[in-house]
Amino acid sequence: MPVLYASRNLTECGDCPIRHRAVCAHCEKDELAELDAIKYYRSFEAGQVLVWSGDHMDFVASVVSGVATLSQVMEDGRTQTVGMLFPSDFVGRPGRDRAPYNVVATTDLVMCCFRKKPFEELMARTHNIGVRLLEMTLDELDAAREWMLLLGRKTAREKIASLLVIIAQRDASLKMCVPKGKVVFDLPLTREAMADYLGLTLETVSRQISALRREGLVSLEGKRHVTVPDFDRLQEVSGDDADGGFLA
């Protein structure tokens, strides 16, 4: 997993209110102007479903603030979250019509959307945007495969630690820094959403968090505010190589 999202993915985008992992990272000035012309903002409340699996999707978008998840649901209701969208992340599939997953806001959420047709036209004319999109898609593929290792082979304890590490890293990257030593952040997910992402039940998530707390690896204030006194130690529990950064 790339450790430093900051250097690669966070860039200014037109007049967007955040520095974000933008489709326009390498774009020229006039391309940015074109992107600005087809963009608009949308807000959602925590729990709201932005897109249902199978829906026609007529936009692509970046997350401005908040967190959303991508999830698959089986006929009998079993649910697996297959991705999390943090601020700066991109969602949408140029050239494809329908959404393959549910997209759900897990916190209040603001998206910067681009109408799909004009976006595709711009992409066809603009080499840079295609290159950037391929980069982002490869990043997501890496993340998905990393998660396959977690789902297939890690213990519940390692899964929880891994999730906390990921959230801490994404949170830190928004502040343009790398988590180290003592780290503090908020969980943007309910226990149930965590369970859906980790392939566990919510009871197991709760129990394992309690266990990590008992051992002093994390401490909680309320249900959501997390303090990690020693980030390295948590990372060891997660079962990942100390430094998987060769991908970057």
Added chain:
Amino acid sequence: MPVLYASRNLTECGDCPIRHRAVCAHCEKDELAELDAIKYYRSFEAGQVLVWSGDHMDFVASVVSGVATLSQVMEDGRTQTVGMLFPSDFVGRPGRDRAPYNVVATTDLVMCCFRKKPFEELMARTHNIGVRLLEMTLDELDAAREWMLLLGRKTAREKIASLLVIIAQRDASLKMCVPKGKVVFDLPLTREAMADYLGLTLETVSRQISALRREGLVSLEGKRHVTVPDFDRLQEVSGDDADGGFLA
């Protein structure tokens, strides 16, 4: 999962000895000539490791014949296969230096390789190749996320059925048809390789295959040659929607 790879992915590629899901699907004649100029073939034996995770990779490639897997390994040896490469599949990451996974031949294997530098230069000049690559990467992302659902939420029985369905589909697509009714194919994987892909142990794989056999859902001749008398019934056991084809 796309059901019909055939129509979308299998195309002629220069003088390659197979019709394959090629990077050059939409290319012009002179682009094909350039691809031909930088390609070469390599053969591997079953069990051979083509690339180690972290290695420098100076080529990208398509599978001509045989099957390979992509796998991640934890420090303590736990292994998760994160992808299978069938004939026509592409492997390699333009713009990235190092391999993030082990690539292992599970059968005897022939690859059609392209040297990476010239491939990237060609890609920079050729819009079509970038578009095709993005398409293929999105397909792989879909497959990875489908597999996340399998790893996180399916039972051992459903996992085995899903794997058999996938292999049957890929095998059928090479023959330019869709599996239906009675289907026959060879398993290109040992029980252990299946276990690594499904997040199970090899004993559980063996037991579940025996169970499916006892129920008449499949029959085996030797260890590897599989006959599925009723493909639809197997697909039901796999837990997938009857028709997940909306992605296509």
Added chain:
DNA sequence: TCGCGACCTTGATCCAAATCAAAGAACGGA
């Protein structure tokens, strides 16, 4: 302020799959 609903925690029990163990195929090489 109370009451309700949404989340979370913890305990008791169960079960699917892992682990440990042993014994068959299948196959290639001496």
Added chain:
DNA sequence: TCCGTTCTTTGATTTGGATCAAGGTCGCGA
């Protein structure tokens, strides 16, 4: 042909996480 190796099957036992069940906490609207 026999032996050794690799792969596979099956059995016995254990166990991590699921399931079932009961309270606890928090925040919000009446």
